[in-house]
Amino acid sequence: MSTAVDASVPVAEQEDGAANILAGKKVAVVFVLGGPGSGKGTQCSNIVEHFGFTHLSAGELLRSEIKSGSENGTMIDSIIKEGKIVPSEITVKLLQEAMVKSENDKFLIDGFPRNQENRLSFENIKISPEFVLFFDCSEEEMVRRLLGRNQGRADDNVETIRKRFRVFEESSLPVVQYYDSKGKVKKINAAKPILEVFEDVKTIFQSYGPKAA
Ligand SMILES: Nc1ncnc2c1ncn2[C@@H]1O[C@H](COP(=O)(O)OP(=O)(O)O)[C@@H](O)[C@H]1O
Ligand SMILES: Nc1ccn([C@@H]2O[C@H](COP(=O)(O)OP(=O)(O)O)[C@@H](O)[C@H]2O)c(=O)n1
Numbered sequence: 698m699s700t701a702v703d704a705s706v707p708v709a710e711q712e713d714g715a716a717n718i719l720a721g722k723k724v725a726v727v728f729v730l731g732g733p734g735s736g737k738g739t740q741c742s743n744i745v746e747h748f749g750f751t752h753l754s755a756g757e758l759l760r761s762e763i764k765s766g767s768e769n770g771t772m773i774d775s776i777i778k779e780g781k782i783v784p785s786e787i788t789v790k791l792l793q794e795a796m797v798k799s800e801n802d803k804f805l806i807d808g809f810p811r812n813q814e815n816r817l818s819f820e821n822i823k824i825s826p827e828f829v830l831f832f833d834c835s836e837e838e839m840v841r842r843l844l845g846r847n848q849g850r851a852d853d854n855v856e857t858i859r860k861r862f863r864v865f866e867e868s869s870l871p872v873v874q875y876y877d878s879k880g881k882v883k884k885i886n887a888a889k890p891i892l893e894v895f896e897d898v899k900t901i902f903q904s905y906g907p908k909a910a
């Protein structure tokens with residue numbers, strides 16, 4: 698059944714409730730979750746190369762918003778420095794704009810949803826994930842990696858890292874548990890070396906076939 702979609706009508710108001718239609722195109726979304734430093738961004742780069750997805754890091758989009766000098770930038774900057782979660786309407790708008798602008802229809806959404814408000818905001822625009830990739834790694838290992846990340850990030854210092862882990866446990870892990878209760882989570886042991894982790898990731902994405910021509 699083809700979904701006749703009026704691109705001028707925001708997805709949430711489509712009378713047929715078509716899911717995962719964004720500005721007239723059907724999108725496939727995979728959420729990539731895991732603690733700070735678990736390796737989400739690193740593995741997303743590998744998945745992009747091998748399976749033709751477009752990588753959208755919510756954190757990167759927020760950092761670009763700060764650099765753009767937009768009115769929300771100052772607020773976003775202080776929230777990130779506190780290791781807290783930016784209001785979902787800001788993050789979701791950035792993600793939607795990036796998906797609409799993209800030529801692609803397959804997206805890895807990295808570091809989102811990070812709390813229940815994030816998750817519900819995506820449900821409100823009728824986008825649900827194909828599955829959720831969850832990178833499981835000990836806090837000690839993640840701290841080690843973050844302190845060695847050297848990307849000049851304002852939130853990669855010991856004090857903020859501790860705050861980010863508290864937020865991860867209190868707000869983000871419950872989101873993983875929610876999707877796990879729906880049988881949507883593919884859990885990966887992220888404590889292994891990069892290439893070994895990617896071997897496991899590849900197995901999961903195999904069903905998506907080779908990179909889109
Ligand atoms: N499996 C791994 N083993 C060791 N270091 C890793 C691994 N995966 C990523 N890293 C390194 O750890 C740091 C955090 O990785 P990144 O992909 O930015 O994590 P995240 O996006 O989950 O915060 C980076 O410096 C990266 O090179
Ligand atoms: N959905 C999201 C994702 C990130 N963020 C903010 O952006 C920061 C960095 O996110 P990130 O995904 O780049 O961080 P890493 O997990 O890659 O270290 C988070 O600590 C939050 O402060 C957010 O508020 N909401």
Ligand SMILES: [Mg+2]
Nearest residue numbers: 737738754756
């Ligand atoms: Mg990252």
